[in-house]
Amino acid sequence: MFSKNTIYLFIILVAATLLISISTYFTYRNSLTAVEDSLKLHALGIAISLESALSKIDLQKNIFTDIVAEGKWEGIAFISLYNQKGATLMHSNEELISKVVDDEFIRKTIATRESVYGYMTLGTDENIFVLNFPAHIHNTFSILRVALHKYPFEKIIRQARFQAISAITVVFILWIMGIFFFRTLKKSEALNKAIEESQRLAMLGEMSSVLAHEIRNPLGSIKGFAQLVLEQSKGQETYTREIEEYLSIIITESKRLESLTDDLLLYAKTTEYRADAVDISAIIDESVKNIMANIESKVIDFKLSIPESLTIKTDHDKLKQILINIIQNSVEAISENGIIEIIAKHKNNLIEILIQDNGCGMTEEIRKNIFKPFFTTKAKGTGLGLAIVEKLLKSIGGKIQLQSEYGSGTSFKLIIPKQI
């Protein structure tokens, strides 16, 4: 169903999407780790500097307020110092001094005597990064807490997010372009197929017309001589029923071949046209009469509804051929008895002729193929009838529409310009 090119295109798109998605995912994940690493490093640097500064001064004096106010270090939310019981010895917010803090970070730092990292939420709902550092100041174990705002460090995440959005946009554009390309590809493949098919048909048409020409003359002689022999042998001694039967077969089969060569020539002929004044009622009448003359062993009720004095300018012979081919098909679609309705209408500068039968109808498969030359479902059909109809209609600027249901019947609508 899908061509090789389409499959390659699809594989390239899927591969590009996967590649971009995976690399975006890893870039984003790495950016999260990078932010945490830089927060840790920054906090640790501050903690070590503070530890050494505090070792040199008297702990009665709160220096943290000044440090935060100076803005020496970027991103400090607060800094504090606790003793082993969690009592606040020093705090950048003086009001909190001597308050006892008992949270999991303090407990873990006391228990492990190692740095403990984590996140906590402030009363302002801001989530901050916290380092709890085991400090040894004046030979006493205390806990130094450095709390950092995350936003100055989240630049990397913002960049990664921007990259992710750009990547999603690129993937989206790639797929839109892919779909567009896929549709163009499909169209051009269909076009190529149509060109190949029309070249094949043109060659077939040319060959058929050469063959038809070559067959026509000898066929005329065969039929003519068979008719002559049949006439001359009547009443002679050697004349028998068998001879009459054999000669009649030669004559009917020759006639069949003649009509086939006529069809082939008609199909292959160039599409010049004449502009005659054509009375629609009269031409439909003539066509129906032509066909009725050849109907054997069927009862067909023709119902005609055609406005009087509806005259158009078109090629008389071509329109008649079109009508005969379509009506003939309707007759052939009816097995024993049936109705064929022909309705003509005029609409602005067009006329519509509807030919409707209650015959066998067509399956979907047949409907798809009926205009292809040599497509037939009949034992003695050539399959050229509707191919000729289509070609002749085109040459007089007309169109044909089909509606058919298997088992119920068929209707063809001819739409023809009033002026060729």
Ligand SMILES: Nc1ncnc2c1ncn2[C@@H]1O[C@H](COP(=O)(O)OP(=O)(O)OP(=O)(O)O)[C@@H](O)[C@H]1O
């Ligand atoms: N009115 C119809 N009802 C049912 N089937 C139809 C009708 N008209 C056409 N068809 C189908 O379309 C096919 C092609 O028709 P087309 O006239 O081109 O060829 P054909 O009638 O088979 O042979 P011929 O060259 O003798 O006309 C038919 O064989 C038939 O299956």
Ligand SMILES: [Mg+2]
């Ligand atoms: Mg036919």
